[in-house]
Amino acid sequence: MIAIVCPIFTPVLVFAGPIDPALSVQGSVSWDESDATLLDPANTYSGDVYSVVGGTNTNGDVLFETLTDIGDGLGHVASLSGTYDGSATDLAGDYQLDLSNSSTDTFKLTFCIEYDHSADGEGGPGNNFDARARSRMGFEVAPDPEFFKSEVTSESGKDYYDAGNPTWQDLFRDINGETYLGTWGAEVADADTVFFDVVLAGNASATIYGDFHLDGRIWDTGASYAMDSSIFIKLAAVENLTNPVVPEPTTLALGTLALLGIAYRRYR
DSSP, rough: EEEEEEOSSSSOOOOOOBOOEEEEEEEEEEEEOOOOOGGGGEEEEEEEEEETTEEEEEESSSEEOOBBTTEEEEEEEEEEEOOSSSSSSSEEEEEEEEEEESSSSOOEEEEEEEEEEEEEEEGGGGOOSSSEEEEEEEEETTSSEEEEEEEEEEOHHHHHHHHHTTSSSEEETTTTTTEOOOOOOEEEEEEEEEEEEEEEEEOEEEEEEEEEEEEEEEBBBBBBBEEEEEEEEEEEEEEESSSOOOOOHHHHHHHHHHHHHHHHHHHO
16 A cells, blocks of 8 residues: 655654665656757756765766665756757756565655756847746656646747737746746746655555756747756655654654744744
8 A cells, every 4th residue: 555645845853864674765866968959059058966875975967876864865956048049948857766665564754855946038128039948847656646746937028928829928837736927038936845755555665756847948039048947855754653663752852842943933
């Protein structure tokens, strides 16, 4: 049995330590720079994927890692900008986390997604030159649909909207739907921290998939696009639901103080 609990937007108390030996969390992250237009002189792009495992940071273009400790995770940083006048230019990447439980106990694994991205389509004088800048990211636990999605789109060229194209405007889209912003060529951004749970019954497994895309296109000389994107997904906590671990008095006291600190900051 695999159960996905709705994303949690409140703080989760996390204590570092090794993952239970009955659990396996194997992850990969990569990015795709095969789009030939990325190399056009009118484009500039950069990016890297990285991992944090057992306190050690590793960078590369493709990484395969076995997470060993609470707090381990995978991430990326990427940016794309340009004035390439032609087909859309695309920079993308993928995440995959394979989870398995070799025991008969049931475990709850809490993951944290820290993300930040933006898109800016500049329309030149009068903002009437047409450009699109878009950044999209999402995560799912197979075979269920996406439980997290964020898309920011900046569309310059208000003249195209005025000519009878109502969807040609800046846009924000998430799991709850889409919002047309009534602006053109503004920088559209989204950043947050989201927690979600995966419950693994005895001898069960699950796979988390994620992706990110940056794409830009212009239709008129004088327009431009710029996008930035970053994600870090980490294992934030593990709880044995069959045989719960009773916190040591010192740990319990620290946890209480942490919660009191959160409540004090909110009160202020």
